[in-house]
Amino acid sequence: MLNLYGTIKNHPGIFRQFSCRESLISIYNCPIEKKFEDVWSQYNYIIYVVEGRKIWHTNQGSFDLKKGSCVFVKKGASIIEQFFDVSFCLVMFFLPDDFIADVLKAKTFIKRSPDKKHGTIMPIDVTGTVLSFFHSMISYFDSLPEPDPYIHAFTFQEQGLTIAANHRNGELLSYFSSLIQQPQAVALQRVMEDNFCYNLKLEEFARLSNRSLSAFKRDFQKIYNTPPGKWLTQKRLDHALHLLTNLNRNVSEAAFESGFENPAHFSRSFRQHFGQPPTAVKQQIPV
16 A cells, blocks of 8 residues: 555655654645555645545545545545546645644643544634645745744644634544543554555554554554454455445455455455355345
């Protein structure tokens, strides 16, 4: 899968960008060459669409982003669908968990509801202040020399506070609160439940949960009482069965949407787990 943050961060000559520690803001036209591209990011990010259209497909639905759209995307994986008949430009603002927590933990306006389940993508109310922020960033990208890093830090923090202070961003405020309050075990579980159906490596799941690989495996075993690889296979196969029997997916679609890139491996694993191949299960479903 394409690491969205890493691709942008590691190619400053291609993607115009400013950074403040691990936080990063970038403007680009189109870094994706395929019609559908599996992507992931170890950091949350905000998207503001300057022009064009892309669709972010997640395990919770699809989000059609057009000119003027502004959304917050939780760290993790998704599938981006792009349209080659229109030009595309967006501004991306990457926000690590600890950056959000550091900026907001002392603020009394944060809603305290850490147990709420949050969507993968959350809309942001585009106020005049938010709009001015993104357009000011665009003007920075077009100017030389680059602004002082202190300006970056202040601007990034100010924008985070502006979004958090807006009561219309209720779901987003609740998610910010969860980053401050939730136990590490809950954070790991949320990462796994949100992203199990994507073909991420264990190292990438570890980064999403803010752990080293060894710590991730150790903590996962304590929480689930099974190794992560075994849990992922069973979870993906159960999801594939649901897609086949309840959502009318064909075998190839069920394999892809459950995180199996190799159809032969999927069929073999499915048969070992359920005692029959996915084609047989599909044939048993009444038309």
